Amino acid sequence: MKAKPTTRLFSLIESRAGIVWIVLVVLTIANPVLGIEGHLAGSTGVHLLGVAILTIAVVKVRFVGLDFMELRKAPVPMRLMFEAYCLILWVVLTACFLWL
Amino acid sequence: MGMTTVSQPVAEGRQIPGESGVWVFFFGDMVIFLIFFVAYLVHRAGAPELFAQSSQELGLAMGVANTLVLLSSSLLVVLGLGAVRREGRSVAVGAFRGAMACGVLFVVLKAFEYTHIASGTTGLDLNAFFSWYFVLTGVHLVHVLIGLGVLGLMVSRARQSGDGAEKRMMVIESGACFWHLVDLLWMLIFPLLYLVA
Numbered sequence: 001m002k003a004k005p006t007t008r009l010f011s012l013i014e015s016r017a018g019i020v021w022i023v024l025v026v027l028t029i030a031n032p033v034l035g036i037e038g039h040l041a042g043s044t045g046v047h048l049l050g051v052a053i054l055t056i057a058v059v060k061v062r063f064v065g066l067d068f069m070e071l072r073k074a075p076v077p078m079r080l081m082f083e084a085y086c087l088i089l090w091v092v093l094t095a096c097f098l099w100l
Numbered sequence: 101m102g103m104t105t106v107s108q109p110v111a112e113g114r115q116i117p118g119e120s121g122v123w124v125f126f127f128g129d130m131v132i133f134l135i136f137f138v139a140y141l142v143h144r145a146g147a148p149e150l151f152a153q154s155s156q157e158l159g160l161a162m163g164v165a166n167t168l169v170l171l172s173s174s175l176l177v178v179l180g181l182g183a184v185r186r187e188g189r190s191v192a193v194g195a196f197r198g199a200m201a202c203g204v205l206f207v208v209l210k211a212f213e214y215t216h217i218a219s220g221t222t223g224l225d226l227n228a229f230f231s232w233y234f235v236l237t238g239v240h241l242v243h244v245l246i247g248l249g250v251l252g253l254m255v256s257r258a259r260q261s262g263d264g265a266e267k268r269m270m271v272i273e274s275g276a277c278f279w280h281l282v283d284l285l286w287m288l289i290f291p292l293l294y295l296v297a
Binding site (some may be wrong): 015016018021024025028029031032034048053054056057058060061064068069070071073074075076078081085087088092093096097100 | 113114117121127130131134138141142144145151158160163164167168171172174175177178182217249276277280281283284287288290291292293296297
């Protein structure tokens with residue numbers, strides 16, 4: 001006997017995508033908290049918190065790509081391209097933020 | 101005949117989501133935005149105090165709200181895609197329509213924010229920071245508007261039945277990935293403009 005559509009919907013919410021969504025929401029709320037702390041912190045603190053904010057942003061990008069865009073199940077070269085993009089993104093953005 | 105996933109099998113257990121050709125555009129778009137972000141940070145380095153002061157004029161709550169709205173729309177698209185694969189057309193249509201509603205809400209919030217800034221209630225001239233703000237959010241907003249059209253197409257395909265199920269699934273999977281790309285880009289624009297400026 002087939003499950004009702006609503007049952008299927010809830011089972012899907014409980015699956016990995018639902019958990020990832022909760023993690024992304026928590027990270028989204030954590031980001032501004034760090035930003036506010038950054039305004040209050042000294043120069044070194046601002047730099048550290050800036051890197052933390054950018055790191056959280058790249059982690060969120062990776063979650064969206066791997067779990068929402070389904071790249072976790074993509075062919076290895078395609079997944080590696082995306083992982084490389086995330087790594088380059090993090091290195092370039094933090095380097096520009098810290099040293100420019 | 102029920103719909104099934106038609107992601108292109110490449111290796112056992114691994115599939116390209118949607119049409120492989122659209123990924124050239126997706127990766128290209130992501131690289132272009134990375135170049136935008138670097139140019140933005142270079143300009144910021146030239147006037148850090150101006151950027152910091154101007155950034156604080158943006159409503160943080162509005163940025164967070166925009167992010168949560170897009171994240172929710174992405175979850176609805178995931179749910180809709182899963183429902184299509186499980187032959188639950190009505191659930192899929194509802195989920196995609198919900199994602200569209202979130203997209204419209206994002207546009208409304210952005211319009212409100214644009215009006216607020218343009219009306220000068222921030223008390224600041226449209227300086228270099230706000231120029232970048234309008235460029236980055238404007239190009240992203242174009243993506244959102246295109247994405248709304250794509251979601252509309254996904255609704256229409258999800259409602260159809262009969263022949264051409266594979267082609268319909270390909271359109272729906274590709275469209276879902278485009279909407280997630282819109283979400284992904286905002287995950288970077290939000291902290292760069294609202295938090296680390």
